[in-house]
Amino acid sequence: MLTVSQDTVTIEELHAHLNGSISSATMQRLIAQKPHLHIQHSMTAINRGQRRTLDECFQVFEVIHQLTDRVEDIFTVTTDVIKEFASDGVKYLELRSTPREEKSTGLTKRKYVETVLEAIKHCKQEGVDVEVRFLVAIDRRHGTEVAMETVKMAEDFSVSSDGVVVGLDLSGDPTVGHGKDLIPSLQRARNSGLKLALHLAEVPSQQEETQLLLSLPPDRIGHGTFLHPEVGGSQELVDTVMKKRIPLELCMTSNIKGQTVSSYDKHHFLYWNNLGHPCVLCTDDKGVFATELSQEYQLAATTFNLSTAEVWALSEQAIDCSFAPESVKQDLRRRWAQLKREIHS
Ligand SMILES: CC(C)=CCNc1ncnc2c1ncn2[C@@H]1O[C@H](COP(=O)(O)O)[C@@H](O)[C@H]1O
Ligand SMILES: [Zn+2]
Numbered sequence: 201m202l203t204v205s206q207d208t209v210t211i212e213e214l215h216a217h218l219n220g221s222i223s224s225a226t227m228q229r230l231i232a233q234k235p236h237l238h239i240q241h242s243m244t245a246i247n248r249g250q251r252r253t254l255d256e257c258f259q260v261f262e263v264i265h266q267l268t269d270r271v272e273d274i275f276t277v278t279t280d281v282i283k284e285f286a287s288d289g290v291k292y293l294e295l296r297s298t299p300r301e302e303k304s305t306g307l308t309k310r311k312y313v314e315t316v317l318e319a320i321k322h323c324k325q326e327g328v329d330v331e332v333r334f335l336v337a338i339d340r341r342h343g344t345e346v347a348m349e350t351v352k353m354a355e356d357f358s359v360s361s362d363g364v365v366v367g368l369d370l371s372g373d374p375t376v377g378h379g380k381d382l383i384p385s386l387q388r389a390r391n392s393g394l395k396l397a398l399h400l401a402e403v404p405s406q407q408e409e410t411q412l413l414l415s416l417p418p419d420r421i422g423h424g425t426f427l428h429p430e431v432g433g434s435q436e437l438v439d440t441v442m443k444k445r446i447p448l449e450l451c452m453t454s455n456i457k458g459q460t461v462s463s464y465d466k467h468h469f470l471y472w473n474n475l476g477h478p479c480v481l482c483t484d485d486k487g488v489f490a491t492e493l494s495q496e497y498q499l500a501a502t503t504f505n506l507s508t509a510e511v512w513a514l515s516e517q518a519i520d521c522s523f524a525p526e527s528v529k530q531d532l533r534r535r536w537a538q539l540k541r542e543i544h545s
Contacts (some may be wrong), residue, residue, distance in 0.1 A: 209511055210289040210493040211536055212518035213482060215397070215422055215449035217337070217371065218281060218297035218316065219264050220485025226280045227487065230267040237266055246457045247490050254403065257458050258373050260488055269302040271315050278319030286323075286330040288492045292522060292532055295320075296335035296369040296397070299350065309353065317361055331528055334365050335397055339372035340382065347385035355392050366523040367395030370413075371422070374402040379409040386416055395419045395523040397449065401426040401433060403460060410437055417444050420480075420521060424448045425460050428471050441477070447521040448472055451484035452499050453491040464503045473504070480518045512540055 222230075224241060231239050243263045246252055252260075268277055278295070285293050297316060299309035313336065320332045336354040338347045350368070357365040368389050370382065386396060399422035401410045410427065414437070427433040427441060441448075450469050455461040461468070472479050481496045483489070501511050519532045 209515040209539075210497055211291045211515050211532065211539070212480070212522060213285055213290045213292075213493050214294045214420070214480050214518060214522055215451060215482035215484055216281070216285070216293065216295055217485050218278060218295055219261060219268055220488045221281045221284075221295075221483070222264065222268075222277050222487040223280065223284050224487070224490075226277060227264075227267070230273065230277075234267060239263055239267060245488055245490050251457055251459050254373070254375070254458055254460070257488070264488075265300065269300075269307060270305045271307055271311060274307075274312060274315040275319045275322075278316050279323055282320065282323045282330060282332055283328055284486075285493065286328050288494050290330055290493055291535055292331045292333075292519070292524060292528070294333045294335060294366070294397075294523060296337045296371070298337040298339045298371070299353065309350075313353065313357055313365075317357070317364055320364055331524065331532075332364070333523060334361070335367045335369040335395075335523075336365060337369040337371050338382065338385070340370060340374070340377040340379070340399075341372045343377065344381045344385070347382045348388070351385045351389045351392075351394075354389065354394055358392075358394060363525065367397060367419070369422070370396070370398040372399075374399060374406070379406075379413045383412065383416070386413075390416060397422060397523075400424055401437070404432050407434060407437065411440070414440050414444070414446075417446060419523065420447045420449055422449045423451065423455065423460075424472075425455060425468055428468065430471070431468070438475075442475065445478065447478040447480055449480050449482045451482050451489075452496055452503075453489045454484035457489050464499060467503070469500060470504055478517055478521055479514070480521050481514060 227241060227244050299312040301309050336350055338350045354365060354368055396418040397420045398413055398418040400413055402423040402425055404426045427437045429435050452467050469479055481500055483491055483493050483496055486492055516536055519529055
């Protein structure tokens with residue numbers, strides 16, 4: 201079996217929340233800069249063998265947000281996260297983040313996005329070997345008005361960012377709010393050509409909301425843990441996802457540590473991959489869940505006994521699922537083939 205390590209198959213990361221992806225090295229620096237907050241590193245990450253309830257996981261983000269409340273923090277974490285993914289072998293990264301306003305530091309939502317975009321540009325100018333795109337995130341807890349405001353902002357940036365802003369993410373505590381309130385904003389985003397990556401069926405018993413959001417349809421699904429009948433979803437949901445061939449972004453460590461999946465071997469990767477449905481392995485929050493993309497590929501390979509060819513096929517398929525323009529996809533396919541030749545020669 202293939203040993204997944206640096207510069208191998210981990211060429212595409214499509215599901216990474218900026219503030220959840222901050223490494224422990226960067227986090228230690230942020231903590232040291234703000235001693236008055238009395239934050240310890242154990243409050244911002246869930247380490248090996250530890251598990252938390254979904255609620256506790258979301259509290260972790262609140263702690264992290266206190267550490268990233270200034271323009272310079274957003275710039276630092278964005279550049280660090282990009283460089284870390286690049287050194288794990290990632291050649292194409294779709295980052296997502298929720299624009300935040302911080303009255304105490306003067307940070308505005310627009311400035312937030314501008315800073316992320318500046319950091320992306322800075323990495324490119326420095327020659328960091330990874331193409332980066334950005335999804336503006338809607339936090340479902342913030343309701344209809346904020347969602348619409350976020351879509352309008354994403355529309356503006358998709359025009360002014362030279363193609364870096366490619367779409368929207370819907371995330372936030374899945375137990376709060378209802379997808380139906382967000383349909384008009386998401387519909388508008390679609391009509392203006394923005395791509396949609398939606399967290400869907402991340403927790404049980406959301407069939408009605410899931411069916412509604414699927415009717416948009418989204419361009420990719422985050423998690424989709426409870427879509428299939430065996431876990432309380434339905435065949436109808438599975439059929440819709442398959443018919444529309446909507447790729448799933450799967451984050452194994454995140455689901456185990458957040459306890460929505462009971463053990464690695466029960467992860468829904470198995471169900472969907474057996475159906476031949478496009479599945480993309482992702483990290484979700486590599487900082488919070490103490491993982492890396494290469495580790496996620498290794499986990500899938502060992503848990504499901506995947507052959508080397510199967511692992512390569514997974515990373516090749518991820519290229520098709522990205523929101524990059526065709527020219528970028530072509531380039532990635534060429535690099536994928538080159539890496540494969542180098543590694544197996
Ligand atoms: C709790 C848990 C198991 C997390 C993994 N699953 C997730 N589900 C929904 N939203 C998420 C998840 N992980 C991160 N986020 C979103 O991403 C935010 C952090 O990144 P950012 O501030 O948008 O840059 C969180 O506040 C939350 O809105
Ligand atoms: Zn996520």
